[in-house]
Amino acid sequence: MKKPTTPFSVTGYYGPSYFCDRENETKNILENIRGGSSTILTAQRRIGKTSLIMHILAKLPKGTRGIYLDILPTENMNGFLNELASSVIKNIPDRKGFGKKIWDFIRSLRPTLTFDMLTGAPQVSFALKDQEVNRQIEAILQFLESQDEKIIIAIDEFQQILKYPEENSDAWFRSIIQKMKNVVFIFCGSQQHLMNELFTLPSRPFYNSARMLKIDKIDHKKYNSFILKKFSEIKMLVTENIVDQMLNWADDHTFYVQLICNRVFIRGNKVVNEDDWKEEADRLLQEQEPVFLNYRGMITSAQWNMLKASALENELYEPTGHEFISKHSLGNPATVLRTLQALLRMELIYFDYNREGRKYYKINDLLFRRWVETRDL
DSSP states (O other): OOOOSSSSOSSSOOOGGGOOOOHHHHHHHHHHHHTTOOEEEEOOTTSSHHHHHHHHHHTOOTTEEEEEEEOTTOOSHHHHHHHHHHHHHHHSOOSSTHHHHHHHHHHHTOOEEEEOTTTOOEEEEOOOOHHHHHHHHHHHHHHHHTSSSEEEEEEETGGGGGGOSSTTHHHHHHHHHTTOSSEEEEEEESOHHHHHHHHHOTTSTTTTOSEEEEOOOOOHHHHHHHHHHHHHHTTOBOOHHHHHHHHHHTTTOHHHHHHHHHHHHHHOOSBOOHHHHHHHHHHHHHHHHHHHHHHHHHSOHHHHHHHHHHHHHSSBSOTTSHHHHHHHTOOOHHHHHHHHHHHHHTTSEEEEEOTTOOEEEEESOHHHHHHHHHSOO
């Protein structure tokens, strides 16, 4: 596996040496795979869900093949077919044995086959009518089902299927895969309310069809030890206290932890002090400032004020409560509720539940929260 240019990568998976913790989650999903059970994996954005999937696929036992596809960019079933076919030949690239059979089978479906100019990765595309699209998806899945090797298909951002224009796409897909024994699925999604709608409502076709697993932030102490070790390996001296400060600033959120550590690493100082990470944090906020100011031009003043107020609250439990509304001068509860729903639709805010089952709302972008905290807006 290719070695990263920094021990704190913000994109891609570079092997277990650069992967922190997730031991219980990895164990649980691998046990599900061994038992033939599919897994529903949910998490908030940028918490490390995709890296966990790659980590699991890298740990599959001999005789098991992993296929990963991200369907967020797809808009319909034809897009799903293109992504599925492309991912099959990307993830099983060898041109002999099983890999040759895959390539020959995909070619037999007569797609348009091209190669990415930058990565060289194969890309498959079909231009078919609706019923033909469904038949081709089924044909690929049935082909995988018929193989001697066990197949694991990880579908990232699976909730996107709810947005397809074709009616009952999830019902049709469920009808195909429920008979499969040799293919096990990992259904992943960052829009947790949509994933819950897909898999926990008795009226939905995927109800109770897989085991649910939600991942949260990495344990603070384990992350601290991991970061100290990585800095030590590259002969950079950093104290536990400095790492604690960075973790607290990043709210223990994987992407932002990696991002700030990445920036500190790039500075190249042999001894990392408090000024180093704080200067990099401020640079990050300055770089993002045009984006955040653009929010203000794209949304209404009520939505902008609500967004800022939510950022300052961090976890907002009572958005229509008198204390919150009066503190931030947001008007009346009905207006606040409408504004909140608009921000949820735009995915600037999301909601989740704490360990006690209380619902709260939170900003999707931690950098926006830190920017609001440090600016007089």
